[in-house]
Amino acid sequence: MAGDSQGFLLTSIDDFINWARKNSTWYLLFATACCGIELMQTGGPRSDFERFGSAPRASPRQADLMIVAGTITYKMALRAKILYEQMPEPKYVVAMGSCAISGGPYVYDSYTIVRGVAEIVPVDVHIPGCPPRPEALLHGLMTLQERIRGQSMRNPGGAA
Amino acid sequence: MSPSDVADALQSRFPGLSAAPPDSAPSAFVQPGDLHSHLVFLRDQLGFDYLVFLTALDRQAQGRLEVVYRLFSYRTKAGVVIRVLLPRDGARVDSVSDIYRTAEWHERETAEMFGIEFVGHPDPRRLLLPDDLEGYPLRKDFTHPNMIRLPEVP
Numbered sequence: 001m002a003g004d005s006q007g008f009l010l011t012s013i014d015d016f017i018n019w020a021r022k023n024s025t026w027y028l029l030f031a032t033a034c035c036g037i038e039l040m041q042t043g044g045p046r047s048d049f050e051r052f053g054s055a056p057r058a059s060p061r062q063a064d065l066m067i068v069a070g071t072i073t074y075k076m077a078l079r080a081k082i083l084y085e086q087m088p089e090p091k092y093v094v095a096m097g098s099c100a101i102s103g104g105p106y107v108y109d110s111y112t113i114v115r116g117v118a119e120i121v122p123v124d125v126h127i128p129g130c131p132p133r134p135e136a137l138l139h140g141l142m143t144l145q146e147r148i149r150g151q152s153m154r155n156p157g158g159a160a
Numbered sequence: 161m162s163p164s165d166v167a168d169a170l171q172s173r174f175p176g177l178s179a180a181p182p183d184s185a186p187s188a189f190v191q192p193g194d195l196h197s198h199l200v201f202l203r204d205q206l207g208f209d210y211l212v213f214l215t216a217l218d219r220q221a222q223g224r225l226e227v228v229y230r231l232f233s234y235r236t237k238a239g240v241v242i243r244v245l246l247p248r249d250g251a252r253v254d255s256v257s258d259i260y261r262t263a264e265w266h267e268r269e270t271a272e273m274f275g276i277e278f279v280g281h282p283d284p285r286r287l288l289l290p291d292d293l294e295g296y297p298l299r300k301d302f303t304h305p306n307m308i309r310l311p312e313v314p
Contacts, residue, residue, distance in 0.1 A: 075290040111297060111304035112290065 014152050021064075022148040023053040025092065025141070028063035028083065032070025035097035038131040039069040047134035052141060060086040065144070066121070067137075071099040071106065072114045084121045092148070094140055095123045098130045105130070166206055166238045173201065185230065185239030192244050196254045199229070199242070203259055208233045208240065211260035214267060216274045220300045225251050225274055246276060248299075255281040273298040 027049075031039050043049040043056060057063040060083045072080060084093065095117050098104035103115035117123060124147060127140035161169075167186075171177055174188035190198050202208040208231040217226045222245075229242040244253055255278035257263040267278040268287040275296040278284065295302050 073290070074293075075288070108308050108310045111302075111306045112293065113306075 018149050018151055021090065022145040025052075025054045025065040025144065025148075026057045026063050027054055027065040027067050028060050028087065029056050029058055030066055030068055030070075030080070030083065032068075032072065032076060033097075033099065035069035035100070035131040038134060038137065039067060039096065042134040042137045044134075047138055049138070049141070052138075052145075054141060060084075061088065063087055064090060065092045065094065067094045067096050068100040068117045068121075068123075069096040069131075071104065072117050072120065073112045074114060075112070077114050077120050080117065081120050090151075092124045092144055093117070093121050094125045094127060094144060096127045096129075096137060096140070097132060098128060101126045101128060161207060161236055163236050163238050166233070166236050169206055170240060173198070180239075185232075185241050187241035187243055189243045189245065192246060192253045195229075195242070195244055196256065196259070199231075199256050199259050202231055202240065202242075206233070206238075207235045208238070210234060211256070211262050211266075212239075214256070214263050214270060216270045216276060216298070218274065218298065218300045219245075223248055225276060227253060227270065227276065229256070251276040252279055253277075254279050257281055272296075275299070 031037075041047070049056075054065070060066075064087065066084060066087060068080065084091070095101050099106065099113070100117045103110070103113050106113040107115055114120060125140050125144045127136055129136050132140070170186065170188075174190070177186050177188045180186045210232040212230040212232050214227070214229050217228060219226050225246045225248055227244045227246060229244075230239065231242065232239045246253060251274070253276065255263065255267055257267060257278075258280070264281070264283060265287060267281055268283070268285065270276055271278055271281075271284060272286045272289050273296060289297070293304075295304065297304075
């Protein structure tokens with residue numbers, strides 16, 4: 001393909017940068033509800049999140065992954081948007097649990113719950129579950145790593 | 161004071177004191193105007209030093225809101241429930257946050273959920289609800305466009 005013909009050096013650089021990025025997705029601590037407990041357990045000793053290079057960060061300025069673990073209310077949605085905008089590019093969002101995907105058990109009768117964090121920030125990976133097991137969250141992280149592996153410097157922000 | 165002293169004092173102060181249901185405490189209805197003085201008496205004279213919670217009930221059948229104060233005493237291990245009936249429109253009662261500091265947040269939540277005004281509250285902001293939500297969510301007649309009905313499954 002024409003794009004790849006100049007490409008050995010650039011694709012090697014792409015591969016190297018993507019390898020570095022996918023193995024160091026530092027995530028922002030954004031645990032709102034019960035999924036936050038499973039997020040903490042995924043960082044625990046049995047299913048260790050940090051062996052994938054994914055360290056928890058308290059500040060959005062140092063994070064490139066926001067795992068939205070928990071229910072988002074309209075009051076919290078404003079703060080979630082502010083935190084997302086404070087993260088530097090390239091940034092990724094993982095919607096963990098059914099509340100972050102679609103509003104979860106609150107989708108019908110709630111007056112304050114946002115029906116899915118995709119209404120607030122663009123989401124890359126959805127992890128179903130209520131709450132998802134730590135293994136499911138690790139699978140979601142590996143899905144995100146596959147997505148990062150397919151990115152290219154010539155088309156930043158494009159689909160994998 | 162012994163628990164029987166406390167029980168006698170409660171019986172004399174609140175003639176309409178009802179018996180305690182299991183896992184709960186004796187409860188008494190008071191007038192909204194006397195609430196503050198009753199709670200000061202309960203805290204200072206009878207040693208009820210802990211306000212467990214402060215909440216409200218929507219008695220839609222009677223057309224009134226009922227504010228419930230649950231008190232507990234660490235010294236005598238006694239409990240009591242004080243109830244106040246208020247009209248649904250213009251519900252006002254004195255704030256007890258100068259008696260029990262914990263009432264500050266309890267009253268903020270009760271005020272925004274039921275539409276009760278606590279006179280003399282030092283910080284009457286919203287606690288849990290977003291600023292642009294209209295209405296009082298925990299009243300029985302509250303509805304909101306976000307509340308979608310569960311579809312009927314035949």
